[in-house]
Amino acid sequence: MPTNTPPRLSLALALSLAATAAWAQSATPAASAQPAPTRAAADTLGVGLLVTSEWRPYRGVGNVTQAFPVLQYENAWLDIWGPVADLKLHDEGPLLAVLRARYIDTGYDAGDSPALTGMQDRKNSVWLGTKLQWRTPVAHLSAEWLADGSRRSKGQQLNLKVETLLNAGPVRIVPRVGLQWLDTKYVNYYYGVSAAEARTGRAAYQGKSALNPEIGARFLYNITPSQSTFVDVSATALGSSIKRSPIVEHAWVPAVRLGYVYGF
Template sequence: MPNTASLSAVLSAMLMVTVLPTAFAQSTVQSTAQTAPPASTSDSFFGLGVGVSTDRSPYTGVGYENHLIPVVSYESRLFSIQGKTADVHLLGDERLSFSARAEYGFGDGYKGSDAPALNGMSHRKESIWLGGVVEWDAGWADLTASWLGDASGRSKGQQVGLGLERDFPMGQWLLTPRIGAIWQDSKFVDYYYGVRSSEARPGRAAYAGKSAISTELGVRAQYSLTPKQTVFLDLSANRVGSSIQDSPIVDRTWLPAVRAGYLYRFN
């Protein structure tokens, strides 16, 4: 078995090569949305496509952020890539599994030049997160629990997420509603939403962030054009935790997001 440092290095390298160019813009809650592979008897799946996303930023004056992104989806018995996450499957079967996870915090943070309300704020950078995830197919729904720590050392924070979703096949359609919650510790909230004493201005008081629980509601619709071609639409709304809402640089409680795209399957 590789040691923790080696595993972290491998996961980080895989993430930078495969996930960074394909990441979706991320809202406050780590969305469980992904493009599910079409049904297949193959042990692996690989697909490429293109997508668009629009996300409401929580930061005052930033508004909506729009992105045109490539989409990569890969699944095998040992390894998978979905959006901004890369998993190495360690233990389990089709019903219950444990994986090591690497995730890039695409869309987290800001630059002081992003909006007048952020002028004078230091750059808050995106982080690389490493941790683990447990996935359970309960029959009536798919349940997910995850823990991630900031491997880049920028926020030095931690996140714990819970998610529930269920697939409803309807001919060529697949409808997947979901609900999720994420706990982010005080270091995470303070880094991304706090205001240091050196950054305080009239109308922007110093603020030390506390841990927060944010929630998400969403639904994903997929339509199979052919056995190898799929289009998808994902709608979600994220409610940020109270200590994030209290930040003087945040002006939104609910953060809507829309993602749409096309995926072509190669095997």
């Protein structure tokens, strides 16, 4: 079950983990910052645990901490890691192209906060789309387009990201910067207030599309050849159309993710 912690404790946890490590929209396998080889013939399989601690932007909701079991599996055509499943269309040389399905936990229940009383629940969704990645010796550049496959919001999103690889002894560090575009339907579903939901102190609100910049870093460490761990810290700045919503309280959304995987 989600648990709430005070804002200062959440920020202190994020800063502490970042300093100690000196995981991953989003927990994904490590980037290598090197051109990829041709398709691997052997299958890889792993199981593990993912713990996420994210600061939700909604009024009165605060920090939400959750734990999930994860499955990691990859062969020449399929790549599964936790909430993300990719069907590889091309994975040779510097270019990766996949069809993607991703489960994203962005919704809320009206009972999560007194400030949301009278709102209709906003449901999580499975998003479907594609991702293109260009891998160079210096950095990886990627573009991910997704549409709401569950038809909750009927929205779309586009995620652009640049990440690179640094080595600090046995620890691999993958810093990144990103930019997320959310269309009007997405913003209205998750951050809008309909006329029927309006209350004293909560006016009806209909937002427009938004741009959310993100910075983050992933710290990876192999305990043994078959066991690996990671810590990922990030902060996302919400676009003005989201920040103006009467149900939104925070302009920045920090997150910490920790993961452990045992490979077979």
